[in-house]
Amino acid sequence: MNQNIEKAKKNLTEVGFLDVDTPKDIDFVAEINRLKKEKNAVILAHYYQEPAIQDIADFVGDSLALSYKAAEVDADIIVFAGVHFMAETAKILNPDKKVLLPDLNAGCSLSESCPAESLQALKDKNPDHLVITYVNTSAEVKAISDLCCTSSNAKKIVDSVPLDQPIIFAPDKNLGAWIQKETGREMLLWDGACIVHEAFSIDKLLKTFEINPQAKIIAHPESEAHILKTAEYIGSTSGLINYVKTNPANKFIVATEAGILHEMQKEVPDKELIPAPAQEDNSCACSECPYMKMNTMQKLYLCMEHELPEVHVDEEIQKKALLPIQRMLEISSTKDD
Ligand code: 13P
Ligand code: SF4
Numbered sequence: 001m002n003q004n005i006e007k008a009k010k011n012l013t014e015v016g017f018l019d020v021d022t023p024k025d026i027d028f029v030a031e032i033n034r035l036k037k038e039k040n041a042v043i044l045a046h047y048y049q050e051p052a053i054q055d056i057a058d059f060v061g062d063s064l065a066l067s068y069k070a071a072e073v074d075a076d077i078i079v080f081a082g083v084h085f086m087a088e089t090a091k092i093l094n095p096d097k098k099v100l101l102p103d104l105n106a107g108c109s110l111s112e113s114c115p116a117e118s119l120q121a122l123k124d125k126n127p128d129h130l131v132i133t134y135v136n137t138s139a140e141v142k143a144i145s146d147l148c149c150t151s152s153n154a155k156k157i158v159d160s161v162p163l164d165q166p167i168i169f170a171p172d173k174n175l176g177a178w179i180q181k182e183t184g185r186e187m188l189l190w191d192g193a194c195i196v197h198e199a200f201s202i203d204k205l206l207k208t209f210e211i212n213p214q215a216k217i218i219a220h221p222e223s224e225a226h227i228l229k230t231a232e233y234i235g236s237t238s239g240l241i242n243y244v245k246t247n248p249a250n251k252f253i254v255a256t257e258a259g260i261l262h263e264m265q266k267e268v269p270d271k272e273l274i275p276a277p278a279q280e281d282n283s284c285a286c287s288e289c290p291y292m293k294m295n296t297m298q299k300l301y302l303c304m305e306h307e308l309p310e311v312h313v314d315e316e317i318q319k320k321a322l323l324p325i326q327r328m329l330e331i332s333s334t335k336d337d
Contacts, residue, residue: 026301028298029052032056032300035305039307040075041079044057044058044066044079044090046060046061046292047257047260048292049081049082050295052297053081054259060263062151062238063152066082068329070094071094078090079300079304081102081295082106082295085111085136091313092142098307098310099310100304100307100311101295102300102303102309109192110171113193114137114190119170126166129168130167131144132169134175135148135325137170139321140317144320147161147328148325149328152239152332153332156336157332160331163185168188169188169190172190172194172222173189174194174223174228177225194222195289196257196288196289197220197223198223198224199287200223201279204279212274214249214251215253216233216251217230217255218234218235218252220234220237221235223255237256240260244268244273249271252273256287257288258287259293
């Protein structure tokens with residue numbers, strides 16, 4: 001009986017209050033701003049969050065910028081408007097701070113493709129390999145990695161490893177293949193992919209380009225090789241935003257999650273941004289990440305009001321997982337030659 005009550009409570013809090021009634025007519029913007037002040041909380045949001053969440057966040061960025069921000073934040077509570085691995089990275093960097101995630105179910109197909117036991121098995125088979133993992137992984141995976149990377153710094157991180165040192169790169173095979181091409185370096189690639197970036201349709205993309213021949217195609221490196229081949233620029237979310245800001249063209253076809261268009265359009269209000277089309281059989285027939293979009297203004301408000309659900313990381317795992325993240329941040333902040 002007690003166990004059932006505990007289980008129900010756990011569900012209510014960990015599922016992200018899906019079943020909790022919110023008072024009607026609530027002004028989420030006003031309430032969230034009030035809670036930020038009252039609780040000395042900071043909201044960090046990824047570019048793939050819904051526009052209202054990006055607008056109320058204290059900082060919006062790509063995975064690397066969010067990691068740096070999480071490392072230097074001076075607040076009692078970090079509210080992470082992103083997915084679980086991002087909030088977990090913030091917790092690893094701030095074990096003594098409370099880290100909240102509006103919906104604990106906000107996962108990631110890349111992270112899910114790479115359980116720690118399976119990566120350990122690959123390591124055991126290849127004991128001479130150094131392990132570089134994309135930040136889109138669990139704390140347990142980071143704890144058995146030598147280095148982490150994001151799409152912003154993956155090339156720099158791989159280049160920092162001596163040429164005669166074999167590398168396992170996990171879990172994104174598309175990012176890995178692109179980095180192999182960029183660095184001329186063979187790596188042992190994990191077979192994982194992002195469900196959003198794998199859903200772009202090359203046929204539809206080429207048709208869109210045919211109708212808009214003056215547009216520049218830009219793409220995130222989680223996209224498949226045939227999509228990347230068409231792109232004039234390949235980069236992380238912040239790299240893509242920077243490109244449309246600095247490139248003189250007036251039209252861009254953007255191959256990444258559609259949430260980025262909010263910040264991008266704010267930066268270039270007079271330019272035309274066309275989202276790259278997804279395949280018809282894509283579950284949402286669009287390029288939205290179903291995990292990222294689990295967070296809503298209602299859940300953000302409830303999570304700040306109740307200070308739940310909280311992200312926890314086992315102490316031993318936290319200590320081990322911190323090392324590859326710190327190495328990444330150090331290498332990443334060194335000047336390019
Ligand atoms: P960046 O924001 O680092 O480009 O990563 C995109 C991503 O995978 C977020 O899920
Ligand atoms: Fe994961 Fe792809 Fe969603 Fe990013 S967009 S959280 S990589 S599933």
